[in-house]
Amino acid sequence: MMFTTNHSGSEGITLPDIPSTIPTMRQRSLRLPSATLDALDGLAAERGQSANALAGRLIEEGLRTERHPLIAFRHGEGGRRPALLGSRLDVWQVVETVRENGGSVAGTAAYLAQPEIKVQAALRYYAEYRNEIDAWARRMHEIADAEERAFSTSATSSA
Numbered sequence: 606m607m608f609t610t611n612h613s614g615s616e617g618i619t620l621p622d623i624p625s626t627i628p629t630m631r632q633r634s635l636r637l638p639s640a641t642l643d644a645l646d647g648l649a650a651e652r653g654q655s656a657n658a659l660a661g662r663l664i665e666e667g668l669r670t671e672r673h674p675l676i677a678f679r680h681g682e683g684g685r686r687p688a689l690l691g692s693r694l695d696v697w698q699v700v701e702t703v704r705e706n707g708g709s710v711a712g713t714a715a716y717l718a719q720p721e722i723k724v725q726a727a728l729r730y731y732a733e734y735r736n737e738i739d740a741w742a743r744r745m746h747e748i749a750d751a752e753e754r755a756f757s758t759s760a761t762s763s764a
Contacts, residue, residue: 666685669734674690676688683744683745691723695741695745696727696730697738697742699719699727699728703727
């Protein structure tokens with residue numbers, strides 16, 4: 606499951622969709638406490654989502670968090686993304702920094718001022734969700750490039 610959406614920037618910039626496959630969906634009935642369902646319905650209404658879509662996302666993220674306890678999911682302008690718990694670093698940023706440091710976990714940990722165990726956690730998550738993280742990194746670079754072009758254009762026209 607990919608946590609992506611297509612957004613348009615304020616400068617008329619359209620961000621690309623990340624190609625994904627549509628997962629096979631199955632029906633499952635769950636009995637949950639009324640308070641839990643009320644909270645789900647309330648959060649879904651706040652987010653403008655269906656309760657089913659929100660529940661599916663929360664379950665998927667919960668399962669991933671169980672397997673990767675040092676990874677948390679954050680919502681941002683570009684959509685939901687996996688990040689290192691207790692930091693402002695997204696998994697894709699850690700992976701790119703490891704690559705830039707010749708694969709050195711210790712060097713990356715020192716550069717990012719994070720414990721090595723967190724860098725290793727990001728790499729384990731990446732190993733399981735490589736295509737998703739690579740697509741997210743490409744998307745973030747495309748967004749940055751589009752913003753830089755928009756800034757360059759506006760700076761040039763106002764000069």
